[in-house]
Amino acid sequence: MRNLVPVCLCLALAACGGDFSNDDLEFLNALPRREDLAVTVPGQGKSAGWSAPVSGKTALAAGRLGAPSGIVGDTDETGRRFNEVVDAMLTSLQAIHDAPPTQREPDKRVWGPYPDRRERRFEARFVMTREGERFDYELQYRRIGEGEEAWWSFITGSFQANGGIRKGAGSLILELRRGREKGFILGLDLLEREEIHYQTRTLPTRVELVFVSMQPLLLPSKYIYRQGEGGVAEMTFELQGTDFVAGGLPEDLALTTRWAPDGRGSGSLRILKGDIQGAQYTECWDNTGRVTFISRSWDFLNPTEGVRATCPDMTALDR
Template sequence: MRNLALALPCVLALACGGDFSNDDLEFQNALPQREDLAAKLPASARSGQDLGTSVQRLGAAQVLGGTSRLALQAYIAGKRFNTSVDALLALLELVRNAPPTTREADRRIWGPFPAQDHPGHELRFVMERQDTSFAYLLQFRPRGGGEGEWWTYLPGTFKAGGGIRKGTGTLALDLKAARAHGFETGGDANAVDRLDIDYQTKALPTRVELLFTDVGAATPDTRYASRRTPEGLGEMAFRLPGEDLIPGGLLETLDIVARWTPDGRGVLVLNILEGDAKGAKYTECWDAQTRVTFMARNWDFITPTEGSRATCPDVSALDVTP
């Protein structure tokens, strides 16, 4: 499973505080915060226990009554999901904590300011409003450059609906453009051209999706999606290409959906979309101690199930599609 914790430097030093008008707050409320987008993990997944490092070969490490390695992998996905979201939203926090430099009727601008981690460059943050929709850009240019020299590092949109910070939105990080302008993206981020976030918080269950486009790829090839309910039910769905899950000559593309309750009980369904054993489906449930209580394999005609399906928790509230 991919470990992509983006290295996002502190690009802007702004003085906190200052005067905010009610209209300023409307712009700022169009920016998502961590509590809006973070995946909801059970307490056992947040305890810091060793969660392992990779998806296990299908069925090889799963034993009824033993620790669910796939459940732990789902929690890993949730943690990495939150790490990527946190890194991206850190840039927006820098803007949220300072009043705009320029105010127009339906436009706010922060900056330009020196880009402290990128000598010789400056940056600005621009937001525009049209009715209940907002569009924003974090941009850079060489210091002293003209209007046409601004290039966009982080674009975003938001359409309000349902209350403060409730609605639908998008957010992206253009790492390819950053490298093209001489910026170092660092670490695993060097293997990614673009990170996109798509979210809706106006209806339950809320949903957030991360899409990673690798270097040279035309479309996103790795996806992580998180949903949650006010009662504490959580879901991680992710698509992983290039996994060697089944012995053979082909790599697998996996589609995994894991759901859990606040006390840590859960259900996971894994489908193989491409590769060796294409069409294989595996279902598993676990208890609050992450011990396997039920397994089902659609390729096993001798022992297709083990354990009791009745042990699987009720997570049907996540079946709703807003």
């Protein structure tokens, strides 16, 4: 998830002039913002007493009562990378919030075209349409000097409003393969698309980050973040090739982590493939990130350690 493409629609703001109308603002409110999609990780905003566990694939095997939780470390790291992807995709939309449209129709707005400041060979425009409470939009590019038929879409998105400002369901898709084919971007050769799908209408809210790859096994393909009443949150993703237990095979894991605003949380790992396929490991931690409870489904002699009652109440996410 590193080496992201920070695509920017850099509008020539001095050329725009004018102000936003109330109807313009209705279009703008259909665009996602960082606060709608960003992950709040378990260690975020904690005091100096918070234990910053060493994350990484080997950390998951180190569950010990009283020790820093390896699951917290992996969730923190993944959540921050999740936010990096979201930020990179939303950067492309930020200039739209800063400049009025250059073309207005009753159910359509257009920004541009303007020269792209990063790729001087191209110019860009942003097109939004409205049908009832549904909005569709495209960030389009073409080479300087080409005609109307040459426009192609690098980012597409949609939003179905329901329940108030920026409340509803939407998606945002970055077409990396198309960008390479058009000569607009280089690198990220394994990725075809990055996708964000989200719903902000009801609790728990949900944001799903999807990577479509030509070789899916080389990258996790999906991350899901949910946030429920009271600020409780959940992250679900998969880790591949993890040395979770000693043996001849690496393990593929499905990890679901839940945490409260004060940092307490629980994590559950299910072994999808490896030496103990089908086994499940559960861990809880306190507000300093230290393990308070452990459960191992494969350990018949010592299946649990610690006090299960220390695990926080996460029923707000059971919907």
